[in-house]
Amino acid sequence: MSFAVALESLGLVSRLGERPEDVLAAPTDAMSAGPVSFDPSTRFGDRNYRPLDRTGQLTVAAVGECLASLGELPARDRVGLVVGTAFGSVATISSFDRRAQTAGPLYAKPLDFANSVINAAAGQAAIWHDLQGVNATCCGGTTSGLLALLYGADLLRAGRADLVVAGGAEEHCEELVRATESGGWLPADRLGEASAFFGLRPDHGGARVRILGGASRAAPGAAGEAGRLGPALRDAIDAALREAGMDASRIRVAATGTASGGGTDDVESGALESWREGLPRFEVKRRTGECLGASGALQLLPFWGWSRGLAVAEWPADGESMCGLVTSVDRQGLAAAAVIEARRGP
Amino acid sequence: MTPAVVVTGLGPVSSIGRGWPAFWEALLAGTIGLRPVESFDVSRFKARLGGEIQGYEPVPEMTSKLGRASRLAVEAARLAWSDAGLGPIEASGAAVFMGTTSGEPREVEAFDDAWIEDRPVDGRRFWDCYPCHGLATAVAEDLGAGGPLAVIPTACAAGSYAVAAAADAIRWGRAEVALAGGSDAFSRITYAGFARLGAIASEACRPFDRDRDGMVPAEGAGVLVLESEAHAGRRGARIYAEVMGSGLSCDAHHMTAAHPEGRGAAEAMRIGLADAGISQEEIDYVSAHGTGTPTNDRLETRALEAVFGDRLPSVPVSSIKSMIGHTMGAASALESIVCCLAVQDGAVPPTVGYQTPDPGCAVDCVPGEAREVSVRYAMNNAYAFGGNNACVIFGASRGAS
Numbered sequence: 001m002s003f004a005v006a007l008e009s010l011g012l013v014s015r016l017g018e019r020p021e022d023v024l025a026a027p028t029d030a031m032s033a034g035p036v037s038f039d040p041s042t043r044f045g046d047r048n049y050r051p052l053d054r055t056g057q058l059t060v061a062a063v064g065e066c067l068a069s070l071g072e073l074p075a076r077d078r079v080g081l082v083v084g085t086a087f088g089s090v091a092t093i094s095s096f097d098r099r100a101q102t103a104g105p106l107y108a109k110p111l112d113f114a115n116s117v118i119n120a121a122a123g124q125a126a127i128w129h130d131l132q133g134v135n136a137t138c139c140g141g142t143t144s145g146l147l148a149l150l151y152g153a154d155l156l157r158a159g160r161a162d163l164v165v166a167g168g169a170e171e172h173c174e175e176l177v178r179a180t181e182s183g184g185w186l187p188a189d190r191l192g193e194a195s196a197f198f199g200l201r202p203d204h205g206g207a208r209v210r211i212l213g214g215a216s217r218a219a220p221g222a223a224g225e226a227g228r229l230g231p232a233l234r235d236a237i238d239a240a241l242r243e244a245g246m247d248a249s250r251i252r253v254a255a256t257g258t259a260s261g262g263g264t265d266d267v268e269s270g271a272l273e274s275w276r277e278g279l280p281r282f283e284v285k286r287r288t289g290e291c292l293g294a295s296g297a298l299q300l301l302p303f304w305g306w307s308r309g310l311a312v313a314e315w316p317a318d319g320e321s322m323c324g325l326v327t328s329v330d331r332q333g334l335a336a337a338a339v340i341e342a343r344r345g346p
Numbered sequence: 347m348t349p350a351v352v353v354t355g356l357g358p359v360s361s362i363g364r365g366w367p368a369f370w371e372a373l374l375a376g377t378i379g380l381r382p383v384e385s386f387d388v389s390r391f392k393a394r395l396g397g398e399i400q401g402y403e404p405v406p407e408m409t410s411k412l413g414r415a416s417r418l419a420v421e422a423a424r425l426a427w428s429d430a431g432l433g434p435i436e437a438s439g440a441a442v443f444m445g446t447t448s449g450e451p452r453e454v455e456a457f458d459d460a461w462i463e464d465r466p467v468d469g470r471r472f473w474d475c476y477p478c479h480g481l482a483t484a485v486a487e488d489l490g491a492g493g494p495l496a497v498i499p500t501a502c503a504a505g506s507y508a509v510a511a512a513a514d515a516i517r518w519g520r521a522e523v524a525l526a527g528g529s530d531a532f533s534r535i536t537y538a539g540f541a542r543l544g545a546i547a548s549e550a551c552r553p554f555d556r557d558r559d560g561m562v563p564a565e566g567a568g569v570l571v572l573e574s575e576a577h578a579g580r581r582g583a584r585i586y587a588e589v590m591g592s593g594l595s596c597d598a599h600h601m602t603a604a605h606p607e608g609r610g611a612a613e614a615m616r617i618g619l620a621d622a623g624i625s626q627e628e629i630d631y632v633s634a635h636g637t638g639t640p641t642n643d644r645l646e647t648r649a650l651e652a653v654f655g656d657r658l659p660s661v662p663v664s665s666i667k668s669m670i671g672h673t674m675g676a677a678s679a680l681e682s683i684v685c686c687l688a689v690q691d692g693a694v695p696p697t698v699g700y701q702t703p704d705p706g707c708a709v710d711c712v713p714g715e716a717r718e719v720s721v722r723y724a725m726n727n728a729y730a731f732g733g734n735n736a737c738v739i740f741g742a743s744r745g746a747s
Contacts, residue, residue, distance in 0.1 A: 051601065077595065077613060086477055086479075087477065088499075090454070093451075093535065094454055094457065094461070096539070097455060097458045097534070097538070098462055100534070100535070100538040101458065101459070101462055104390055105390055105391060105537075105538040105542065106390070108539070110539070110542045110543055110602075113538070113539030113540075113542060113543065113602075114731060115601070116448070116535065117447055117448065117730075117731045118446070118447070118449060118478060119500050119501050119730070119731065119732045119734060120601065120731070122500075122732055122734075123596075123601055123731060123732020123733055124601065124732075126596045126597075126598040126733060127598050127599065127600065127601070127733070129598075130598050131596060131598055132595060132596050132597070132598045132609075132610065132613070133595065134594040134595065135500075135594075135595075135596035135732065135733065135734050136498055136594070136734070138496055138497070138498060139477070139479045139496075139497040139498075139499055140479045140495070140496060141477050141479055144479075151496065151498070151511070154511070154514060157518075158514055160594060160617075178461070179472040179473060180469060181469065182468065182469030182470075182472075183468060183469030183470030183472075183473070184469045184470075184472075216495050216496060217492060217493065217494065217495070218482070218483060218486035218491055218492050218493065218494075219486075219492065220486050220487045220488075220489075220490045220491060220492055232492065235492070239520075243520075332477065332479060332480055332483040333483040333487060334479065334495055
């Protein structure tokens with residue numbers, strides 16, 4: 001039996017802007033990769049943001065926007081948070097270590113160590129916003145954000161929370177650029193930065209955007225053989241549709257993780273094309289660049305925007321309902337898919 | 347009715363034993379695996395002790411393309427899979443859920459060394475080996491697991507988060523078999539961090555002792571095979587224990603310090619008990635987080651007092667970190683294995699090094715020697731940076747009884 005989850009609010013920090021239309025209306029032939037223009041002093045005002053590193057700041061900001069538009073919240077111990085991220089903060093981890101190595105361990109900063117754990121942004125955002133429910137982080141490389149949203153939906157299904165804020169965040173930093181320039185799997189100038197979160201609750205009918213099902217699939221052998229990722233993605237799509245209780249014929253669109261310029265673009269495109277030829281595809285990375293752990297949440301923006309009458313150029317504009325797939329693959333051998341329904345209404 | 351989830355395979359890799367018979371025998375004997383650190387220079391630290399798996403040689407055919415934590419994870423998964431008596435057919439749909447604190451810190455350390463020495467960084471190695479989900483994809487790759495997969499890096503509670511997620515996946519029919527656990531490699535980053543927090547023990551890890559002075563960073567991996575009870579029954583599998591339920595919570599208080607009243611920790615226990623459908627009076631053993639730091643053990647005791655009340659002094663509460671140190675993301679996975687073995691064998695491991703009672707830690711920590719205890723239900727508690735708390739309850743299989 002399917003369990004539907006309503007997407008009730010959105011918090012977004014991106015280089016293109018903080019409204020969904022900023023991303024949706026951005027040109028697809030001029031990728032806006034690179035760091036976000038983000039000033040914590042204006043964003044956080046008098047509040048002490050020094051304990052937050054860059055990933056923490058991006059997360060706290062977007063989660064805050066997400067919570068602010070939800071109105072009255074459940075008891076704090078029933079509000080969960082799930083952060084998808086590929087790395088946490090490489091800048092924090094690496095700079096902590098470099099300082100310990102060069103100046104000596106006594107000069108390494110304890111605060112940096114606190115933020116060196118991969119779940120630091122989730123913990124910091126929970127402290128900042130007083131979220132005492134389940135707090136988790138999901139990592140799956142470029143699939144991290146989608147995994148986080150699906151894990152958040154699972155927490156609701158299991159009754160572990162009444163409200164879950166879920167999405168993803170990834171920083172743009174010198175460390176990642178260096179690593180990517182020296183043998184990375186995509187051009188370094190395509191690395192982006194973003195933070196995007198949705199407020200999730202169990203759907204009781206009437207939601208404009210709903211997660212109806214989702215699945216991840218490991219693709220053993222894929223690390224050295226990209227060809228196995230395609231079947232894994234198709235398996236994930238089939239499993240997500242089964243969980244949604246939806247016939248494949250109802251799927252009209254997709255929002256894919258393609259167009260980063262990395263080696264998995266062709267695999268994901270090919271798998272989707274073999275699943276349904278010519279399915280209209282929204283490729284958020286053409287606009288934002290490769291935002292790694294934030295990508296999965298960014299991929300839900302067209303559903304959010306479509307339900308609110310915003311133009312999604314790649315998709316049909318007709319109808320009151322739009323069922324689609326969100327897909328993502330990671331080069332280490334992992335694929336994920338979700339079935340989303342957007343509805344227009346008053 | 348929700349399908350029962352049972353544990354049918356155990357795979358510990360630790361400084362005192364690899365494979366559950368050796369691990370369990372060493373724990374019950376009170377074997378200490380903490381020694382002076384060998385893998386990097388600790389001359390600039392006050393502390394010297396670590397829980398390294400010294401002389402670790404991964405199984406020969408394991409690829410050098412894997413980082414150390416992934417190798418530990420793969421070995422633990424192989425041990426668990428073999429212990430469960432499962433083969434390639436079951437693997438194709440198996441789920442993999444892994445936890446970790448740092449993923450592959452040695453990979454970023456190598457990256458940093460190149461940076462510091464102004465050498466070219468190895469970007470290919472960084473991207474291939476550093477992202478922490480490689481722990482789980484390496485396990486999937488090695489065993490041919492093609493089911494759901496995720497890494498939940500909730501630091502020192504991560505192994506329990508993975509077990510809870512895997513149990514949910516099986517209950518909902520997403521997989522019939524899952525590998526769940528955690529892994530972390532010994533790392534200079536972790537060591538330096540805990541040293542800067544003043545948290546590393548000077549001579550020994552002595553949880554709940556009045557004179558305890560810290561934890562000991564360590565490494566290891568623990569993986570459990572979880573199955574639907576029906577699947578295990580069809581193939582006549584040995585069942586160690588049933589995953590009765592779990593509770594997850596967040597302190598939302600401080601990144602590295604527990605809530606002063608143990609609020610989140612107590613909440614996780616209450617949720618876990620409710621999820622399992624049992625009361626605290628039915629818990630026969632608690633595997634404590636028990637790091638050995640002065641503050642953490644006291645606050646953990648407060649949380650236990652809040653849940654167990656007057657009954658607490660009669661409940662065995664031990665910490666295997668006194669023997670193997672704090673294995674970070676692997677810790678709660680290894681302690682889950684301990685809970686399963688306690689249920690199966692009717693014995694609980696000791697807290698070693700305990701000499702002087704602490705009025706602030708009024709628990710029966712099973713000092714010094716293992717004890718025979720009939721364990722129907724065992725509670726595994728884990729707490730982490732970020733305020734992430736987890737409680738998983740294991741019990742004798744209802745089907746088996």
